[in-house]
Amino acid sequence: METFLHQVIAGLATGGIYASVALALVMIYQATHHVNFAQGEIAMFSTYIAWSLIQAGMPYWVAFFLTIVIAFVLGVLVERIIVRPVEQAPVLSVVVVFIGLLVIFNSLAGWIYTYTIKTFPSPFPEKPPFGTHLVSSHEIGAVGVTLVVLALLYSFFRFTPLGLAMRAAAQNPESSRLVGIRVGWMLALGWGLASAIGAIAGMMVAPIVFLDPNMMSGILLYAFAAALVGGIDNPGGAVLGGFIVGVLENVLGAYVIGNDLKLSVALVLIIGVLVIRPSGLFGRVHVTRV
Amino acid sequence: MAALLQVAGLHAAYGLTRVLHGIDFALEEGSITALLGANGAGKTTTLRALCSMVKVEGEVHFDGARIDGRATEDIVRLGIAHVPDGRGTFTHLTTEENLRLGAYVRRDKSSIAQDFERIYGYFPRLKERRHQQAGTLSGGEQQMLAVSRALMLRPKLLLLDEPSFGLAPLIVREIFAIMREINKTEKVSILLVEQNAAMALDLADHAYLIETGRVVLSGTSEDIKKDEAVRRSYLGY
Amino acid sequence: MTTEIALSAAPAARPARSRLAGLAVLFIVVCALPFLVSSYTTFQLTLVIVYSIVLLGLNILTGYNGQISLGHGAFYAIGAYVAAILMDKYGVPYWATIPVSGALCLVVGFLFGLPALRLEGLYLALATFALGVSMPQLIKYKGIDTWTGGVQGITILKPDPPFGLPLNQDQWLFYFCLAVAAVMFWLGWNLLRGRVGRALIAIRDQPIAAEAMGVNNAMYKSLAFGVSAMFTGVAGALGAIAVQFVAPDSFSIFLSISFLVGVVIGGIASISGAIWGALFIQFVPNIADQISKAAPWAIYGVFLIGFMYVMPVGVAGAIRIFWARMKRKAGSSPQRSG
Incomplete structure (x- = not known):
C-alpha cells in the first residue's frame, strides 16, 4: 500500500511538471490558436539562462525573476521577428517554422552549453517535508508553484481587460480590431507570457531531471497530452490533465506493464480518452455551423 | 457647416477586383445617413474602407482629421x-464580456459601469442573457449585442452594416427605433448601410444611392423617396 | 487558407505534349545519373527516391485529405522491419518483401485510421505524434526481440543485380527503387486525379457538404490513412534494403517530423512536391553540417524558417505561382469565358 501511495504521489509530482508546461501551451493557444512545438525548447533555453545567472553569483530568487523577464522578452521578440512573417501562411507552414525554432534552440543550447548534463539548484529545503520520504520538498514546492501560476493565469484571463482582449484577439481578430485591440501585440504578448511560464516550468523541472538540451523533449509530449486531455482552452483542465497523465504514467509503469512500454501504454490510454471525448475532459465542445 | 465625415474619391479593391470607383459623400454631424444599393454595389466595402479594413485610395476626413491609411485600431480610438457585416460577435465569450470589449479603449471606468445600465435599459434581453455565451444568442439578440458593443465605445459615429439582415421585421423595427432614439438623445451620428431601402429611408435624414461602386444619386431621404427610378427599383411600388 | 490549398489542388490540365517531352528528357537524365556520380551519391539519390514515395503517401493523407500526421515514421519502420525480418529469418527475396510490407501497412494504417476518425487537428497531431514516439520503444520490446533483434537491429545483405546486368549494387538498387517509385507515382497520380482525389479534397475542405453529397467520409478518411501507410511501408522496405540495416533508433520521432517537413517544404497537395521535399530532407541536413559543424541543426532550423518565408506554400506552390505570373506577363493566356 505504501509503495502504491508513493507511486501516486510521485506521479502527482511529475504531473505538476507536465501541468506547468501544459499551462504554457494553453497560454499560447489562448492567445494565438497555435500549439507551439518549440515551447519546451524555449523553456529549456531559459533555464540555461537562469543557470548562467546563478553561476555568475546571483541569488536564486533574483535569477528566478530576472529569467522570467528575459524569457518574456525572448518570447515577444521571437513572435515579432520570426513568427510574424508567416502569420498568414497555411497552418502546416507555421508548424514547420515551429519545428525550425525547436531545432534552433536545441542546437544553440548544445553549442553554447555543451551536451553534458548540469545540476540545477532548487530553492526549496533539502530536508523532506513532514518527516515523510514519499516526496521531496522540491516536488511539493514545484507543484505549489504550478498552482500559483495557474491561479495567476486564471485571474489574468478572467478578470483583466488585457486577458479578455487576448482571448478576443485569438478568437476573432477582425472584430477585435474594430473595438480597438492591437491584435499583433496581443499575439506577441501571448508568446511572451507563454515563454515566461515555460521558464518557470523549466526551472522547476531542471532540479529533478537535470539540465541538458534534451531535457524537455519527453516532457513536452506529456504536457501536450495533458493540455489536450484537460482541454486546450482551459488552464484549470490542463493542470488537472497534467496530474492525471503523471499519475497514470507512474502507476502503469510500476504495476501494469513495467517501464519498457509505459510511454506507449500511457499514450494509448490518453488517445483512448480523446477518442471518447474529442475535446478533452474539460474542454469546450465546439459546435460547427454549416 | 463642416461635415463630420467627408469622403472623396474613394477607391478600393479585393485583389485584382476593383469594387469602389471613386465614392464621394459627406455625413453631417448628428445626422443619420444611409447608403443604399443592391447586393454587390459596394456598400459594405465602403464601410470597411472607412475603417482601413481594405486597401483604399482616396481621402477620408473625420472630425477634421485625415484618417485614410491609419490602422483600424487607431480609427476606432477616434470614435x-x-x-x-455578420455582426462580428465574439461567440465564445459571454454577452457581458462582449460589451466589456466594446469599451476596451476607454479609460473612464466609472462611466463604463453606467453605460452597462444604459445599454441594458435599451435592450433588457441582453441583461437577462449577460452571462450566456454570445454564440448561443438568437440572431436578433446578437444584432442587439453588436449595436450595444459599438455603443460601449461612446462613439461619435456609428457605422451600421445591414442591421436588418436575416431578422424578423418586428425585431428590425425595434432596433431601428432604438437607433433613432440613440441618435436623438445621445447625438451619435449614424452611417447606415441597408438593402432594405424603405426602412432605411424612414430612419435616415440623408441618403446616397450606390451602384457598381459609384454614387449615382444623393439627397434628403424625402427627395430620394420621390425619385421615380428609386421607387421602382428599390422601393418596389 | 484552405482555399489557397484547394486552388493548388485543382486538377491540372491534361499534360501537354511539350510537358511530356520534358518529362521524357528528365527521365533520361535521371536514368543516366548513376553513371555520372559516385557510388555514395547514387546511394543518397536512392534514398531521395525512397523518401519521395513516403512524402507522396503522407501528402495523400495530410495534403489532400487534411489529416495531419506526425507519426509516419512508424509506418516506415513497420515496412522496413517486415522486409528485414522476411529476408533475415525466412530467406524471402528482397523484391518479394515489398508488396508484403505495403499490404501490412495498408491494414495497420487503415486500422489506425478508424479511431483517428474521431480526432481532428491538434488531437490527431497528438495521436500520430504518440504513435511516432512509441514505435522505437515497441520495437525494442523484449517479447519480440527474437524477430526484431532488439536494440541491435537486423543487418541484411545488399542485393546483386539480376540477369548478369553490368551494374554495381548501388546502381542496381537505384534503378530498382526508381522502378518501384514509378509504379507508386503512377498509382498515386491515378488515385488523386480521379474520383477518389476529389472526394479526399472535398472532405478536407467541406466535410459536411461532402457527406451531404454522398461521400462516405469515414470510409475515405480511413482509406486515406491506409493508402498513405501503404506508400510509406513500401518506401520503408526499400529504405531497409538500401541501407542494409534496421534498428529501433533509426526510426525516432525525428524521422516522422522530417517527413512532415518534407511534405510542407515540397508543397502541400502536390505530387511533384514529394520529390522537392525528398531532396530537401536528404540533402539540406548535409549542407547544414558543412556550414557549421558546431550547431548544424541551428542552421537546418534557419533553412526551414527561411524556406517558409520565401515559399510559404512549398517549392511546388512557388513554382506554380511563378509559372502563373510568367503566363500573365506573356499575356498569352486568353480570357476564359464564364
Missing part, C-alpha cells in the same frame, strides 16, 4: 464604432 468610430463599426457594427460589421
Whole structure:
C-alpha cells in the first residue's frame, strides 16, 4: 500500500511538471490558436539562462525573476521577428517554422552549453517535508508553484481587460480590431507570457531531471497530452490533465506493464480518452455551423 | 457647416477586383445617413474602407482629421464604432464580456459601469442573457449585442452594416427605433448601410444611392423617396 | 487558407505534349545519373527516391485529405522491419518483401485510421505524434526481440543485380527503387486525379457538404490513412534494403517530423512536391553540417524558417505561382469565358 501511495504521489509530482508546461501551451493557444512545438525548447533555453545567472553569483530568487523577464522578452521578440512573417501562411507552414525554432534552440543550447548534463539548484529545503520520504520538498514546492501560476493565469484571463482582449484577439481578430485591440501585440504578448511560464516550468523541472538540451523533449509530449486531455482552452483542465497523465504514467509503469512500454501504454490510454471525448475532459465542445 | 465625415474619391479593391470607383459623400454631424444599393454595389466595402479594413485610395476626413491609411485600431480610438457585416460577435465569450470589449479603449471606468445600465435599459434581453455565451444568442439578440458593443465605445459615429439582415421585421423595427432614439438623445451620428431601402429611408435624414461602386444619386431621404427610378427599383411600388 | 490549398489542388490540365517531352528528357537524365556520380551519391539519390514515395503517401493523407500526421515514421519502420525480418529469418527475396510490407501497412494504417476518425487537428497531431514516439520503444520490446533483434537491429545483405546486368549494387538498387517509385507515382497520380482525389479534397475542405453529397467520409478518411501507410511501408522496405540495416533508433520521432517537413517544404497537395521535399530532407541536413559543424541543426532550423518565408506554400506552390505570373506577363493566356 505504501509503495502504491508513493507511486501516486510521485506521479502527482511529475504531473505538476507536465501541468506547468501544459499551462504554457494553453497560454499560447489562448492567445494565438497555435500549439507551439518549440515551447519546451524555449523553456529549456531559459533555464540555461537562469543557470548562467546563478553561476555568475546571483541569488536564486533574483535569477528566478530576472529569467522570467528575459524569457518574456525572448518570447515577444521571437513572435515579432520570426513568427510574424508567416502569420498568414497555411497552418502546416507555421508548424514547420515551429519545428525550425525547436531545432534552433536545441542546437544553440548544445553549442553554447555543451551536451553534458548540469545540476540545477532548487530553492526549496533539502530536508523532506513532514518527516515523510514519499516526496521531496522540491516536488511539493514545484507543484505549489504550478498552482500559483495557474491561479495567476486564471485571474489574468478572467478578470483583466488585457486577458479578455487576448482571448478576443485569438478568437476573432477582425472584430477585435474594430473595438480597438492591437491584435499583433496581443499575439506577441501571448508568446511572451507563454515563454515566461515555460521558464518557470523549466526551472522547476531542471532540479529533478537535470539540465541538458534534451531535457524537455519527453516532457513536452506529456504536457501536450495533458493540455489536450484537460482541454486546450482551459488552464484549470490542463493542470488537472497534467496530474492525471503523471499519475497514470507512474502507476502503469510500476504495476501494469513495467517501464519498457509505459510511454506507449500511457499514450494509448490518453488517445483512448480523446477518442471518447474529442475535446478533452474539460474542454469546450465546439459546435460547427454549416 | 463642416461635415463630420467627408469622403472623396474613394477607391478600393479585393485583389485584382476593383469594387469602389471613386465614392464621394459627406455625413453631417448628428445626422443619420444611409447608403443604399443592391447586393454587390459596394456598400459594405465602403464601410470597411472607412475603417482601413481594405486597401483604399482616396481621402477620408473625420472630425477634421485625415484618417485614410491609419490602422483600424487607431480609427476606432477616434470614435468610430463599426457594427460589421455578420455582426462580428465574439461567440465564445459571454454577452457581458462582449460589451466589456466594446469599451476596451476607454479609460473612464466609472462611466463604463453606467453605460452597462444604459445599454441594458435599451435592450433588457441582453441583461437577462449577460452571462450566456454570445454564440448561443438568437440572431436578433446578437444584432442587439453588436449595436450595444459599438455603443460601449461612446462613439461619435456609428457605422451600421445591414442591421436588418436575416431578422424578423418586428425585431428590425425595434432596433431601428432604438437607433433613432440613440441618435436623438445621445447625438451619435449614424452611417447606415441597408438593402432594405424603405426602412432605411424612414430612419435616415440623408441618403446616397450606390451602384457598381459609384454614387449615382444623393439627397434628403424625402427627395430620394420621390425619385421615380428609386421607387421602382428599390422601393418596389 | 484552405482555399489557397484547394486552388493548388485543382486538377491540372491534361499534360501537354511539350510537358511530356520534358518529362521524357528528365527521365533520361535521371536514368543516366548513376553513371555520372559516385557510388555514395547514387546511394543518397536512392534514398531521395525512397523518401519521395513516403512524402507522396503522407501528402495523400495530410495534403489532400487534411489529416495531419506526425507519426509516419512508424509506418516506415513497420515496412522496413517486415522486409528485414522476411529476408533475415525466412530467406524471402528482397523484391518479394515489398508488396508484403505495403499490404501490412495498408491494414495497420487503415486500422489506425478508424479511431483517428474521431480526432481532428491538434488531437490527431497528438495521436500520430504518440504513435511516432512509441514505435522505437515497441520495437525494442523484449517479447519480440527474437524477430526484431532488439536494440541491435537486423543487418541484411545488399542485393546483386539480376540477369548478369553490368551494374554495381548501388546502381542496381537505384534503378530498382526508381522502378518501384514509378509504379507508386503512377498509382498515386491515378488515385488523386480521379474520383477518389476529389472526394479526399472535398472532405478536407467541406466535410459536411461532402457527406451531404454522398461521400462516405469515414470510409475515405480511413482509406486515406491506409493508402498513405501503404506508400510509406513500401518506401520503408526499400529504405531497409538500401541501407542494409534496421534498428529501433533509426526510426525516432525525428524521422516522422522530417517527413512532415518534407511534405510542407515540397508543397502541400502536390505530387511533384514529394520529390522537392525528398531532396530537401536528404540533402539540406548535409549542407547544414558543412556550414557549421558546431550547431548544424541551428542552421537546418534557419533553412526551414527561411524556406517558409520565401515559399510559404512549398517549392511546388512557388513554382506554380511563378509559372502563373510568367503566363500573365506573356499575356498569352486568353480570357476564359464564364
